[in-house]
Amino acid sequence: xxxxxxxxxxxxxxxxxxxxxxxxxxxxxxxxxxxxxxxxxxxxxxxxxxxxxxxxxxxxxxxxxxxxxxxxxxxxxxxxxxxxxxxxxxxxxxxxxxxxxxxxxxxxxxxxxxxxxxxxxxxxxxxxxxxxxxxxxxxxxxxxxxxxxxxxxxxxxxxxxxxxx
Numbered sequence: 001x002x003x004x005x006x007x008x009x010x011x012x013x014x015x016x017x018x019x020x021x022x023x024x025x026x027x028x029x030x031x032x033x034x035x036x037x038x039x040x041x042x043x044x045x046x047x048x049x050x051x052x053x054x055x056x057x058x059x060x061x062x063x064x065x066x067x068x069x070x071x072x073x074x075x076x077x078x079x080x081x082x083x084x085x086x087x088x089x090x091x092x093x094x095x096x097x098x099x100x101x102x103x104x105x106x107x108x109x110x111x112x113x114x115x116x117x118x119x120x121x122x123x124x125x126x127x128x129x130x131x132x133x134x135x136x137x138x139x140x141x142x143x144x145x146x147x148x149x150x151x152x153x154x155x156x157x158x159x160x161x162x163x164x165x
Contacts, residue, residue: 005060006052011035011093024048033103034093076134079121087114091127092134 004023006015008030015030017023024045031037039048076085090100097115101108115127124130 004052004056006055008035013089020049020052023052034089034095076122080118084114084118084121087111088118088130088134091115092131 002018004017004020006023006027007013008015008027011034013030015023015026017026027048028039031039043051076088080088086104087100090103095103097108097111101111104111115130118130119125122130122133124133
């Protein structure tokens with residue numbers, strides 16, 4: 001079974017699915033939920049499929065050997081439940097508790113309780129620390145995956161050429 005991946009351009013979150021339709025649904029829902037963007041209004045399904053193929057052919061397939069299980073596990077996956085991870089996604093994207101509560105159909109107090117639990121589990125004390133931890137985790141994974149790659153793959157380019165800046 002092939003694993004397909006697609007990276008959200010605004011935030012860098014990586015989505016994984018076994019088929020293009022599922023992956024497109026996941027990304028469209030994410031864009032609507034966390035970025036208030038209607039991807040179907042901006043891109044056709046064919047354009048989204050082309051993006052998936054392009055990203056998988058030029059990047060993800062070339063580093064597949066670095067992800068033997070097909071799934072990267074982060075500290076968030078290990079320590080947090082699904083609802084806590086969902087709330088962390090909103091926090092990292094800059095949503096206040098009231099907006100998170102409204103979007104999830106829960107009370108602000110429930111959001112606060114989840115955040116207290118998240119802070120305790122991850123050893124952080126604020127939204128800023130939580131966001132920094134998530135972003136740092138993303139960068140560590142990115143660096144580990146890209147460590148043995150040549151410069152032509154992926155969105156980041158490493159070059160010894162002093163004229164290339």
